[in-house]
Amino acid sequence: MGVLIVDDEPLARARLARQLQSIDGCQLLGEAADGESALQQLDSLDPDLLLLDIEMPGENGLQLATQITNRPNPPAIIFCTAHDEFALPAFAVAPSGYLLKPVSLEQLAQAIAQARRLSKPQLLQTRSDDSQSIRGRRQIKAVSRRGVQLLNVDDIRCFIAEDKYVIAHHSGGETVLDESLKELEAEFGERFVRVHRSAIVAREFITGLKKSGDGYGVTLSGCAQVPPVSRRLLAGVKSLLTEMA
Template sequence: MDVLIVDDEPLARQRLARMLDKLDGYDLVAEAENGEAALAAICKFDPDIVLLDVRMPGEDGLSVARRIGALDDPPAVIFCTAFDQYALDAFGTEAVGYLLKPVKSEQLLEALTKAQRLNKVQRAAFSQNQTPTGNLRSHISAKTRRGVELIPLDDVRYFIADHKYVTVYHVNGEHLLDETLKELEEEFSQRFLRIHRNALVSVKHIEAIERTAQGQYQVRLSNTEMRPIVSRRHVGGLKALLKHL
């Protein structure tokens, strides 16, 4: 599991980093000293878990947690703070843990394990809801130089988001869409699976999950040479899904 530490005190970050280094299965991917740096690191590194201080210069941790929770695919948040009076507000942000400094190793491990367990439940939500509703669109509309084209969903292999734009990749090419990745995920949750913060893939066209020479995971899809990257936080859920396909 990839972890991001957010704290304005370097010594506090170093202490948490040392504790993480002694735990199997958890990797520190980045550190941040304030809210803006934390959100930038989340977008860049896509961590599974964020260890977040409450009192920081500028935007406080509670506000940062709310912004994290509003992301399409948010990591789990565990507060690490010296102040106990924020606990009620903290859980109002849907944080999965609230640890008081000085954080003890056994408490940290317990909170990390809980966060991982919740993420697995979220990732399994897709496989528990496979029954089509019958009232979904069968085509996606895309604006092209020839006007509006209808692309059959059966032809779509995956959607990729890049900043404000989403591109649909299908058997006959690729087109920009006016819809967001979140909207597509909510409407077609029975047919498309999130494998990365910026990617949804067609479940029926998944052939295998592969590992690159650089150690990244990617998905092989039928009738396309493109291989969308799978973020580490979604590898477990994808492997579990493949066992039932």
């Protein structure tokens, strides 16, 4: 994975360059101290990934990222910044990660591992897939003070609404999302089924029904969570299990 570091601070660039040496499958292609230089090297080096600062002289990282993402076959972008207040604006530009300085090797390695899933060949495949709009996103982004986490929809077992939030239960644990259950159901209705007013579950992971108090819950492979099934929807869930048998 070819990497271009864009940061106006030489020490910050040097730190990231040292860390990249410890991450398998990464090659440092070049460094840039401002947006103009970054765009020039982008054309000549054709990197797969940018490690991009936000506050720089001249054009800032958000403006640069907007230009880059509007290009055909853009590289993945991981923002590396000392300011957490840019998380939401950065999220709007669709970065592959958002890390706060000083960036640790563990954080960088994890963000790069996530960014690999958004490499340019994969983006090309996504754009050429005419059914993508039907299936919805392949990944969901969750923004927190720790950065941006990308969740593969294929790994999500269920979405559970709790208070004002929705929790995605997936192969790696649990993640809080800032999206409504209604929106998620509308987007992923072909892959997830409503079992309760507070829960939708992935059809492919359903393994059965489990008696729970006066009602039932859905058992899911690879997930300890047992979402409740409402009485109104129980017949539909039983019918689905019959079809899957």
